[in-house]
Amino acid sequence: MPTAHEILKSVFGYDAFRPMQEEIIEHVVSGKDALVLMPTGGGKSICYQIPALMFKGITVVISPLISLMKDQVDALNANGIGADALNSNNEEGENAAIRQRCKAGQTKILYISPERLQREIPWLQQHLSISLFAIDEAHCISQWGHDFRPEYTQLGMLHQAFPSATIMALTATADKLTKEDIVRQLNLRDFRLFVSSFDRPNLSLDVRRGYSASEKLKAILSIISKHKHESGIIYCLSRKSTEKVAEELINAGVYAKAYHAGLTAEERNNVQEDFINDNINVVCATIAFGMGIDKSNVRYVIHYNLPKSIESFYQEIGRAGRDGLPSETVLFYNFQDIITLRKFVNDSGQRDINSEKLDRMQEYAESQVCRRRILLNYFGENNSSNCGNCDICKHPPQRFNGTILVQKALSAIKRTGEHIGFSMTADILKGTLSDEIVQKGYNKLKTFGVGSKTTLKHWHDYLLQMLQLGYIEIAYNENNHLKITESGNEVLFGKKTAELAIAAKAEAKEDAKPRSSRTSFNRSGNSHTTYAHSSADDAEDNSLFEALRKVRRQIADENNWPAYVVLSDRTLRDLAYKAPTSINELQDVSGFGEMKIRKFGQQFVDAIRDYMNQ
Template identity: 60%
Template sequence: MLKTLKSYFGYTSFRPLQEEIISCVLQKKDTLVLMPTGGGKSLCYQIPALLTEGTAIVVSPLISLMKDQVEALQNNGIIARALNSNNDETANANIRFECRQGRVKLLYISPERLLAEINYLLKDIHISLFAIDEAHCISQWGHDFRPEYTQLAVLREQFPHVPIIALTATADKITREDIVKQLAMRDPQIFISSFDRPNLSLDVKRGYQQKEKNRAVLEFITRHKGESGIVYCMSRNTTEKVADMLEEHGVSTAVYHAGLSSTIRDKAQEDFINDRVQVVCATIAFGMGIDKSNVRWVIHYNLPKSIESFYQEIGRAGRDGLPSDTLLFYSFADIIMLSRFASESGQQEVNMEKLKRMQQYAEADICRRRILLNYFGETMDHDCGNCDVCRNPPQRFDGTILVQKALSAIARTGQQIGTSILIDILKGTASADVIERGYDKLKTYGAGRDVPARDWQDYLLQMLNLGYFEVAYNEKNHLKITEAGKKVLFGHEQAQLAVIKREEYPSKTTRRKKKTEHPAPAPVIPLAFEDEDQSLFEALRALRKKLADQQAIPAYIVLSDKVLHLLASSKPTTIEAFGEISGIGEYKKERYGKDFIQVIRRFTSS
């Protein structure tokens, strides 16, 4: 496994969980993998594919995603192909011929195309494994549900002995269970990697008017001079307005949304991937197919509809592990608009609950990273120091008794209530629901009447974000006490809550009188590589661009920014030393070593 990793991908060690996952797939066990964007999911099926006889079939939802992955694999000397509608029929016929000859190691295919080929090509070839990428698309609870994915259970019927590996960067507990069920997975091994991306800074700005917002966006982009980034907007109209504003200020920008022709969208994506534009302004239609490792920042011009969407979108920054910044704006107008979308959707309850959690993230006054991780079932016992809340911390107090009162009320109702009834019980409000269910007889009825209902809302939001209870949205949004909550409830641990500070939205007149004070912006963390020669880095970047243009592939597929930084700091002057750099495999060493060594020697000898 390690030999294959070094030879093809240029790494000498695995990231957490990769080795265990690969072993599991090699033992032909069904496997479900949850790993954050940029966490190294692809290697989990690519290495088993290289170590096993036959062709691995990779089901992927987007043509752009397939193209990116196939180009990257081919550039590592691996025979990979994509069978899709973007190819002409001659190209697809050639790919089928290569597959039947057993030459293709990885075949990327859309779910629709897979179903069309299932009784033809797939029956004629030796399949080593099925990898279902973006597996959350299969679940109706997932944030990006795709009906065509639901027919994939046919793989288990038709190929009972071929292992299935399902991979996703975002799936809560309910979505995970649904993926296993929909794919008819047999006793799957489930691997959940840490969702922590410590290299991403997290900032939220609330209640900004449009002019202030535009000013803040321009300031932010100025601090990221020449660095690639994405601005996500809620509507098509906004993407165009923001792009025009940026262009007026000299920032090269492309627009991407579903209202544009596929030609214009493809051009926007290609221009961004190939560094011909610095920024892309997009609706959420953009990005799932982007594997660009050097996106340095992501701005959300509006509130996203769910934490899953938000997490996946910010995850497009800093995939190379280098420091990257994220900024989220939101206002009441966003919440009203998104609530309308959610209530008009086919899954009103689920979408409203997910929006509520997104809003809670934006309004929170505890470490934002802890909230994100908690949403994906992961607890962190310290604040991150790399979000706006950590940089401007609120005051705290011992809220153990408040937490115990709330959790006790949840426990005494058999964990069968939502937040509004819980607040009625704590306040001692004789509402129809409370009386009908006999909750007015509970010991905790009225135990929190001294706290205003609005404050209870806030404290419960903090408790949820601290991971003391979770919301089961497949059980009428009932509150369920977690293990962390039980420790506080039974007096084994204390709970620190934040003092509530009400942030009012200033009226226009107040705003004119007094400019609203905003927290200091997140510092841009410099990319620190010891002894790096900046002018050598720029020369290597120019060479990479030239080589990429010659092959008509994105520059980061030749070598990533991280590899260029390593080259500019360690300055290898022999082909062998070049091949020792992390991220350079045998194929890249042979193909590019001579060119890069030439540039480095020029700098070291001068």
Template identity: 50%
Template sequence: MESTPIALLKNIFGYDNFRPLQQEIIERTLAGKDSFVLMPTGGGKSMCFQIPALCFDGITIVVSPLISLMKDQVQALRANGIKADFFNSSILPEEEGAVISRAKRGEIKLLYMSPEKLIAVSTTWLRDLNIKLVAIDEAHCVSMWGHDFRPEYTQLKAFRNSLPDVPFMALTATADKSARADIEVQLGLKNARLFISSFDRKNLSIEVRGQVPKKKKLYEIERFAEQKRNESGIIYCLSRKNTEEVAEYLRGHGHSVAFYHAGMSAEEREQVQTAFIHDDTKIIVATIAFGMGIDKSNVRWVIHYNLPKNLEGYYQEIGRAGRDGLPSETRLYYNMSDFVLYSQFADGGANAAMQKDKLSRMLQFAEAKSCRRKILLSYFGEHLTSDCGNCDVCDNPPMHFDGTILAQKALSGVARMKEKEGITMLINVLRGSANAEVHAAGYSQLKTYGVGRDVSYIDWRDYIIQLANQGLIEIMYSEGSALKITPIGWKVLKGDLPVRLTTPVQPEEKNIRKPISMQLSTDAEVDPHVYEELRKLRSAIAREKNVPAYVIFSDKSLKQMSIDLPVTENEFLAISGVGMNKMEQYGDEFMEVIAKFKHVPKPRKSPTILETFDLYKQGLSPEEIAAKRNLQVTTIYSHLSQLYTEGKEVDLEKFVSKDIVEKVRAAFNDLGKNTELKPIFEKLNEQVSYGEIRMSLTLILSGK
């Protein structure tokens, strides 16, 4: 088999093009150089080391702290015909021996190992292997500055030093500048090049809802889940108790749901996770530990029941939705009590100041009145030039007004209470509350007492948080959340600076998003009947093989099938995510189902092949047409071949050389004039692409 990266990408994994940076990373690795890969969750990190592993003639070691992820990725690799295995604490001693034997015989291309196991055997049988690449996944675990520090990762530097001529690749989705520098030192990377891909996951919608009472929150979450009754989702909670309460509430409303937290036995957690991966359970309510080891591509939504500790964790957790690139939704609920609780946790821990600073940034994001994606991406060093149009702030832009008088009333109250009180007391004083604590402190005698009684408690709280976000006041959590006026705040109080505020939007005023329609970027409508039949077939095969359904085909591949209705080998191979191994294993069964619907007209504005023909007549190349229509080049070649067969004016001969046509003709004749593409592809030592074979056959069969 041709082992160039692009050929492997198409023939093994079924994709025509690399994602941004992947090819550069792969080429650097093949040149024997170290790399540091920073990509968001679902950004395509695995392909960066899986493709080089197939190019090298030895074995690739993949270090991962996540046992369930190893199993997941090994299953996916094997489904594509790749020899992969894992070596961790979950396998029995006799299984360990079998893995070691296969590795020594050169029968494994990728071996996934936990850091503990790797360190334990690094000076024994591991030395006997022909190691050509080492990939260290979740590399932030090596850094004290990372949010998921793992002490055993610090021992990997010695392993790196024992393989001075082998390229090492560190990969992570979450590492700020401090963590990045630390990772390079801790792992002993040599002149590593840092690759940072875009963190903009455009397919994820972002919504934040603050200060929602518990009963209303549960009601809203149930309504949200009801709209997505047949879709997979994750709900993250702060405490074990919350996970059980939310799961019980949803179960009481007929949802397929389970909870997951550290208080359960390892066996119980494994059962819950397996049921979710296999789509037997639709919703998981969990503490934040859940999901790190899951490569499930069809999670359609993620909800945070509480405020996350930091933006890195939040981004990683919402990134578990929509890994297949299809539209997915995220929602964050928060209350100030979450913030106070996390602040108290941070006080007694390591790097307390840094952890509290990150927590403050998280709160600022939640309280923001501007495009949330802009804020999120800027935190990771990326800047959008325009608003995203896919977050709650963009959906409901806030209305601004001159809030100078309101600000001065609040600041005056803070000053007159000697900067000793928090938000609740300030609001009670401004609203003229008869609260006993207000009177006991003598605050009912202040000039600011009752000056804001025309503003509701909730609105006052919103305005005060806005003042904090604008830097006019500071919340001193170390002093019982007392409010302090900043230098800018004093200028406002004295009348030297104006203030702009936004009109509060209460949770009940926000629109719940409509359910995601089953659409792909081609603007073609997915036939729900075809999709459902394909989904049932996929589920049956997955159960038979005891693998997750998305390992057979992703939702994205199924939806593309229900649009294009492929019934030939060539058409089926043109579907994104369909490689040769999957074509051989499952192609006939899926095409048999699709053939039943082939006669049914597909609801489109115009036939897809005619769209290709229109663009061809405009002078666009097949590559340009593919890019414009967001289709694979192979699909465009198939369209052009069919148009040629139908007598349309298409010059196929300018896309395929006479030399290639003659090679295909010879193979075609040697194989008894068999028009199936794969035998010809193999006969030609996989040196001629499927698109070229398809066009050559069209010319040959037309008498050329």
């Protein structure tokens, strides 16, 4: 039996494990249960795929989405591992063939949904020797998790039905309450909790407050232009928003599609397949999209609106840069998001806990400290150093004595009898002569137009800061009117001062043109650093990368695979950097396993030789 290290190198093409992977594998192979918390892109799959190849019996992976199963099966088959997915999308003849391969020992890893599992238990008990159950997206079992699914709660009977099998639960996001619930509901025995670092240093974190719809579109188009021919996801709060943003992008010349629960199953599947296979670069989606995406080369994730919780936000941004290459995440946030989400919270069955989660998300968006520190501390990973790769670290906010600005805003709210909301307050201060303002006589207030020299965008930003600082609060039960707090009254009547962060112009938030850099891989292929080099080298690398990308596309089309199943962008970059001209040299390329070297290594070597000759 080969060791875990030997399998890692020969099958997956890596020389060393990522943090905690080896420890988790050793624990599970010894026959003990495990709960694994590891961020998206952190290497969870390896933690059950290698034990599956070391166990004598079969490994059953319980996964919530059929699309994810297909991606995983394709990737495993490409590496020479016998894998299948038993699901309702298959023809009955195909499912019969899968059962036969399982009985014959040709399938080592079988994917199945929790719903289908219940129907297949008698057959599994009678015909298969199951060594391991790997439960992916395990937070779905908990009512405290951010994506609770009732069908997952039936998995608590696995130990009783299969007493000799080991159980491994895996998730990218779970707070303390959710972790405890997973362990209890799955009846884990002799288990160990593994919590990997939640730090994803390759992801930049950026929050942009108070943008109008037109400003959002301009910023999104700027991000897309920096990532030509690369994939990105834009998350929206509503179905209507996904369609509107997609239409605007299409009108601007970007090939984008909307994805939401209102589409038919066939329409959703077509959008997902087009995205996975790089036929479209941008998907504008509700949160329904993404859990089933194992696409490693998503270069940016944009949140058009504020998410409902840090768990949801973290999982969604985790879909960017799964290959470890630098990727962007941008969160747009304005007051209306809070109004909409607060209504959802109040109508939910778990008002208190959902309200608390939304509060934490709002604090993240409004914070003036390193955003990565906030995320890591939220997941219990204490961190006291700044990351250098978020908007706060890159553009530390300048502060000023904003007492007069705050007093103007509070006075406007007070003079209306505290019967106005966020946008009306800004309009009064700016001096906007709208029909509603004239109708209600607000244009006759002494505070009308007292802030005319401040832009509406900046007034929105300052009002958000006032909300965060506790000078005002929202009466959700009074049509979302703003109320002045006791602390706000102290500022209004001059008893204390107020400090605000300068509302920077949108242009100042845009990153300057980055220095030319190259990704450098260690032999494990699991970390990267960048260093400056000449623009000629950069052009050379990119030119060869594009040539190799065409070879990858051809191989993917021939096998009906997504391109990243052939080789990830990370492996392709390493290939372009090292430019091996012989089959033997491919063993030094991170992520090029023996099966892939045998199957299509020569095609890449030939392409590199042709490029060199040219």
